[in-house]
Amino acid sequence: MQLSHAVAVGAAVAALVWTFSVGSAGSTGSVGGAGSAGGPGSPVAPAAPPTPPEPPRANGHYVLVVEGDRDRLTITSANAKTDPWAGVPVGFASDWTLCVRDGGGAVLAEVPLDLTPFATSRAEKGQPVQVQGCIVRDSRIAMLVSVPRFDTAASYTFSHRDAGADRTLGTVTGDAVRELAGGGR
């Protein structure tokens, strides 16, 4: 404490002692406020929480025959099956996909396609069948694809993610697939 502070303190305390010694004892002060404030409001009915949309349910699966080449794919046959779709094999991924959407554009399923048996490079397109050893490589794609079957499916779109960009290879309407499956078992 600085000297000036010390002098001030001494003077102040002396003054207070003198002041208080001549003052009279006052009445007891009022008690301070309570420790709590506010109160409960009136109960009101809670707002109904928004119900999340029911996820689409697959109704068995389709076995599709998919044909074309690296630039264009389409569905040439469809068979409806009552057994559930088996799903994507564990660990399998592909840049080639078939996306099933509903009428609002929501994705119902995205199924990676196994095009490893086919010649899918740009240079191989249109080339005749190549055989090495006993392995056949054909640039014409013809394959089976199993997908979950949704009653609300509106489109089936083939895509290829190539150098970071998606190429659309073809879209088939849900109605067309249902029609193709009309003769299926």
Add this chain to the structure above:
Amino acid sequence: MSRRSRIAAWCGAVAAAVLGSAAAAPAQAPTVTTVLNNGPTQARYDIVILAEGYQAFEQPLFNQNVQTFLTALFQKQPYQTFASYYNVHTVFRASVDSGADHPELSPPVYKDTVYNASYNTGGVVRCVYIQNTSLALADAALAPANEGRVLVFVNDPTYGGCAATFACSYNGSSMTEVQIHEIGHSLGQVADEYDYPNNTYTGSEPSAVNITTSPTGQKWSIWHGSNGISAFQGAGYYLYGLYRPRNNCLMRTLGQTLCSVCAENITKLLNGIVQTIDQSTPAASSVALMVPNLQAFSISHIVPAANNPAIGWKLDGAIVPGATSPTFVLDSTTLSQGAHSLQVSVKDQTAFVRSDPANTMTDTHTWQVTISDPTAAQLRVPSFTSNLLWVTRGSPVTFTTEVANDGPAAAGPFTVEYFLTPTTPWTAQDIYLGSDTVANLAAMQTTTLQHPVQLPWRLLPQVYYVYAVVDRNDAVHESNETDNQRLLALIGQAGPCVTKLEYDDPLLYPLDSATVSVGAGGSVHPTVVAPCADPTATLYLIAWTASGTSPGVPLSPTVTLPLNPDSLTQIGLGNLNSPILGQFLGILDAQGLGHATFALPPTSGLGPMQTHFAAVLLGATELFSAATNPVELVLGM
């Protein structure tokens, strides 16, 4: 079912198919037959076999070819171990002619067959492959299910085979070996290991698991030293520059077993498709469980016992120690209310697989379990708002707090408390802003509280957070005790020049007018707030009285200390900064705060007594520059 009994069952199915199809199937119409049924299609590997170049009368021959092939297939590893993982479906469509095209012959021979199989595909004489893939796929699609790859038996005695989407083989004496080799390509995705017709490979590293440019076979190093695995030069149609795992393998020479590297890949691809957990109980994936009930969960699986299947259970992602049986009993009383996940896994520890980064050898099943307690409430704070964002010291602010009870039981009474803190999260030591009490909140009801407060005088110009905390002491039994709070932010600004005295102690409100009690051994912390005073030229002094606050003592024409002096005042002034009256005389800090401590000794002997503190500022130029409000202290309670 044993392998013998499965084959017997399959023979019966074939016989039934033969008898049935001969009578009912129209010419050229395909006949679909499931010849091996080991379970639901979505959980098994479904092999589809097409007949090519068989006339109608040759359907028994096709069926015999299928039987011969399956018998051979399931005698060869790894197919033998996993024989129960397969379903097999055949599709027979009769051809006009028997056999396949032979364009390599002179003169060429052409046959009228359903899928138009031809030798010399791609200029390789032995490569017999189908040309009408559209019809073949459409026929294969008639089978109950498939895995995208299809086997084709070509009714031709000339040696040949080839593979892509279709694994084709002739049906002569080496049919089974050729076909198992071809499905090594199509189902197992392994490469040929024979080393002709090329000389030296100079390309990049092949993607197939069983051939490599590495002379040490680094790709399959995990198998080195086992089952003859090393690195042998000559593979993938090249005599030099490509290496294979074993000296010989079915992918190199017919009649051989599959090497460990090929068998591992086939096993993993198979298990990536097959669901080995066959049945689960409860069957529903969502289970509601009431406290205090128990619920048993169980599974059955098809992993061969010889593969030492390892069962494990996880509750909310955490392994349950010691839970390794197919049945697990969940005790609802050990879980919090709400959603939980229970997952069982079955890991196939077969010796065929040593590296499985994708976890193809593990199948899992998950139940979503919702625990509910009819006696529990569920309080939460859906919203918490303030009528002001920018605030100053001492500001009156009103908070609006919505409290909901989502539980099935009523809650109450309980408190909603408010804490002010410059940092998150809050603690009970933070500045207390009072509480509300809710007497009762019925199930599925919401209440809205208006909570007016006066912010502390020592508020600084910085960001603060206010927490609304419901039922801090867990007086209400809730299904979830972790969602009982919500916070909002306030931005403190420079405020008015005031001189105040308030307490800096937890759980006191209002800070400048609370009824504060201190018992023997206890302490409180009166704090002088003088933000506009010059801390370099101002002292504070806290005085004490048991005689009330009014009318107080005039210290100067403009300053009245709100205390009525008495003997306690004299004692206090005589013992400033003693252990009892710590820092009752002191220097303000940089924020204009003076922090004091009143500590009542354990043996003070003081009975219940209502006292007050008030402070005065002592200036260098003006002795008494300001006085504070009084604060109350009850001793001896």
